[in-house]
Amino acid sequence: MSPITQPPVLAAGAVCWRLVGGVAKILVVHRDARADVSLPKGKVDPGEMLPQTAVREIAEETGLAVNLGAPLGTVEYTLPSGREKVVHYWAAEVDEHALELAKFTPNSEIASLEWLPIDEVHDRLSYPHDREVIDRFAELLMTGRARTFAIIAVRHGKAVPPGAWDGPDSSRPLMQRGADQATQIAAAIAAYGPTKIISSTAVRCRSTIEPLSQLTALPVKTTAGISQDAFEHGQATVEKIVGKRLRKQKTVVLCSHGPVLPQIVGEVAAQTKSAVTADMRRSVSLGTGDFTVLHVSCEHPLSGLVAVETHSPD
Numbered sequence: 001m002s003p004i005t006q007p008p009v010l011a012a013g014a015v016c017w018r019l020v021g022g023v024a025k026i027l028v029v030h031r032d033a034r035a036d037v038s039l040p041k042g043k044v045d046p047g048e049m050l051p052q053t054a055v056r057e058i059a060e061e062t063g064l065a066v067n068l069g070a071p072l073g074t075v076e077y078t079l080p081s082g083r084e085k086v087v088h089y090w091a092a093e094v095d096e097h098a099l100e101l102a103k104f105t106p107n108s109e110i111a112s113l114e115w116l117p118i119d120e121v122h123d124r125l126s127y128p129h130d131r132e133v134i135d136r137f138a139e140l141l142m143t144g145r146a147r148t149f150a151i152i153a154v155r156h157g158k159a160v161p162p163g164a165w166d167g168p169d170s171s172r173p174l175m176q177r178g179a180d181q182a183t184q185i186a187a188a189i190a191a192y193g194p195t196k197i198i199s200s201t202a203v204r205c206r207s208t209i210e211p212l213s214q215l216t217a218l219p220v221k222t223t224a225g226i227s228q229d230a231f232e233h234g235q236a237t238v239e240k241i242v243g244k245r246l247r248k249q250k251t252v253v254l255c256s257h258g259p260v261l262p263q264i265v266g267e268v269a270a271q272t273k274s275a276v277t278a279d280m281r282r283s284v285s286l287g288t289g290d291f292t293v294l295h296v297s298c299e300h301p302l303s304g305l306v307a308v309e310t311h312s313p314d
Contacts, residue, residue, distance in 0.1 A: 008076070008084040012054035013041025014092040015137045016066060017146070018099075018115070024141055025115040026134065027094070028124065029061055032111040036126035039133060041087050049188035049311055050088050058092065062113055063104040066092040067193025067251075069148045070295040070307045072136045075129035089133045091146060144299040145306045150192050151245055151294045153264050154255040155286040157181040159204040170202040170229055178208065181289030184313040186211035189291060192251055194218065198241070199255040200227040208289070209255040226264065228257040236260065242267040249298055261286055268294050272305055279308040289313045 016027035028037050042057030044050065051068055058066050069091040076086050104113055116124055118138060125131050140146040157178025165172045174182065189212050197213055199205045201222045213220045224230045225237035242264060245252045254264055262284040269280060283292035290313075295306040 006083050008086045009079065010044045010050070010053075011041050011085060011087040012044065012050045012057065012089070013039055013087060014054050014058055014066060014068065014090045015039060015072060015133060016058065016062070016064060016092050016094050017118075017137070017141075018094045020115075024118040024146075026118055026121040026137075027062065027064075028114050028116055028121060029110050030112045030114065031109060033108065037114075037124050038126060039089070039130050041089070047184065047314070049184065049313065051090070051189075051191035051311065052187040054088070054090055054092075055191040061110050063102040064094055064098055065101065066094060066098065068092055068191050070140060070145070071309050072133050072140075075132055077127075077129055087129075089136075091137055091140065091148075093147060140306065145297045145303075147298045148295045148306050149249050149298060150194075150251045151242070151264075151268050151296065152189055152192060152194060152251065152253045152291055153261050153268075153283070153286075153294065154185070154189070154208065154253060154291040155258055155261055155288055156200075156202070156204040156208040156255060158288040170227065172202070172204055174204055174207045178204065178288060181313045182208045183211050185289055185291060185311070186215045188311060189253060190215050192293060194253045195250040196245075196252045197221065197255070198223060198226070198252060200224070200257060200260070202227055202229075202257070205255045205257070209253065212253065226254060226256040226260055228259060231257070231260045231263070236263065238263045238267050239271075243271060246271055246296065246301060249296075249301065258286065261292075265292065265294065268296075269305065271302075272296055273302050274304040277308065279310070280305075283308050283310050286310070287312060 040058050040061045044053045072089040157174050159172045197218050197220045199209045201224050230236045265284045292310045
């Protein structure tokens, strides 16, 4: 297969940033083997989803355990082999606790790390595509949208079809495909650093979110307010639940059902005064196991969503 017909190499990374005396500083990595200065990133491992890759690669290259913030888009370039490479980036604020725990050891890939003021990093980076990513982050910073929290809406994994189940609809279990989806998305959702997990009372939702609960050591709070039964009987409390999570300004996971998810996304959009975008329209048509991340500005939560991204398991 020629480089032109091969699928692109996928990679993920982040603009790791922190405020020092009111000045934003950006983390760059020095690679002696390539004699360059770049942003931390790395290739997707088999079975990984992109957010998981970004967090893992940053930990491996810098020793930092980070949570992803708003996405910063992609950059594309051609490798020396002729194959295309696509790198997905996120913003990732680094707090003092993460800095204290970080352990970096120079290795064959990364020689050293350096925190640079944002007005200097542009000139120090070796590649134009990295500078593009910094420009995107700088725009968020200048408009007060760099620091965010997220509402993550998850559709349950593939469940036993209603026609093949004799019990109540709420007791339908996941099929093996659904269990596999639940396992795969757990690390990808954990990459955003959720602080609370809320699930519909249905078995298929609780089972979908259980691997995430185990991975993060967060308990699952169940509520009928985002269940399909409550939705069909006009008893859903989506507006109240979304409103509370927005006021808390902490990243939360809401695991629910296909018919309920448009209402959840719609409430987030309405309560943050967001314009309806193409990304938002796509975010309500989730397949089983898919999840949408709705990024909200901590400084300006009523000025519209900062970003919307949707991910699907293999």
